[in-house]
Amino acid sequence: MSRIIDSLLKRFDKAxxxxxxxxxxxYGRRSFLATTGTVLAGAAAGLPILPFDRRANAATGDEAADPCSYWRQCAIDxxxxxxxxxxxxQCPPGTSTSAVSWVGTCMNPDDNKNYLISYNDCCGKQAVFGATFCNNNKGERPGYRMGLYNDINWCMANTDKGYHCTVSIVMGQAE
Structure with a gap:
C-alpha cells in the first residue's frame, strides 16, 4: 500500500x-507580481465601505463633509x-474627561465673535481605529506654554492615561 502511495506522490510531484x-x-517574476497586485487591488476595491454617522455637524451645514472644519475645532489636535x-x-461612555486641557480662541462665523474653547481629552480607552483625526494648530504655542500647546497627552493627570478622543467645550466669549 505504501508503495502505491509513494508512486502516486512521485508522479504528482513530477507533474x-x-x-x-x-x-x-x-512568465517572469514581474508578470507574476503585477498580476498578484492587480488581483489584490481588485479585491480591496470590492470590500464594503462602512457608513459614518456625521449627524453632529449636519445641523450647521457646510462643515458636514469635514468635522475638522467646524468652527469650534480651530485648535483641536x-x-x-x-x-x-x-x-x-461629552466624552463617550467608559471614558473620563482629562483633568487638564488646552485652550483655543475660535471665531463663530454665525455671530463673528471669538470664543474661548477648552479642548479636553477623553481618557481611559484606546483611540478608535478609523475615527476622524483633526490637527488644527491655530494659535498653538511652543511646548513651554503648556496651556496653549496641543501636542501633549493631556490624560497624564488622570488615573487612566490612555487617550481616546477630544471634546470642544465653549467656555465663554473672548474679550
Whole structure:
C-alpha cells in the first residue's frame, strides 16, 4: 500500500514540477507580481465601505463633509468624539474627561465673535481605529506654554492615561 502511495506522490510531484517549470519559462517574476497586485487591488476595491454617522455637524451645514472644519475645532489636535459614542461636548461612555486641557480662541462665523474653547481629552480607552483625526494648530504655542500647546497627552493627570478622543467645550466669549 505504501508503495502505491509513494508512486502516486512521485508522479504528482513530477507533474507539479513540470507545470511550475513550464510556467517559469512563460512568465517572469514581474508578470507574476503585477498580476498578484492587480488581483489584490481588485479585491480591496470590492470590500464594503462602512457608513459614518456625521449627524453632529449636519445641523450647521457646510462643515458636514469635514468635522475638522467646524468652527469650534480651530485648535483641536486629536480624534473627534462624535464618531466613538460621545458628542462635541461629552466624552463617550467608559471614558473620563482629562483633568487638564488646552485652550483655543475660535471665531463663530454665525455671530463673528471669538470664543474661548477648552479642548479636553477623553481618557481611559484606546483611540478608535478609523475615527476622524483633526490637527488644527491655530494659535498653538511652543511646548513651554503648556496651556496653549496641543501636542501633549493631556490624560497624564488622570488615573487612566490612555487617550481616546477630544471634546470642544465653549467656555465663554473672548474679550
Amino acid at each position: 507539479v514540477e513540470a507545470n511550475v517549470r513550464s510556467s517559469a519559462r512563460s 486629536g480624534f473627534v468624539c462624535e464618531e466613538s459614542g460621545g458628542s462635541i461636548t
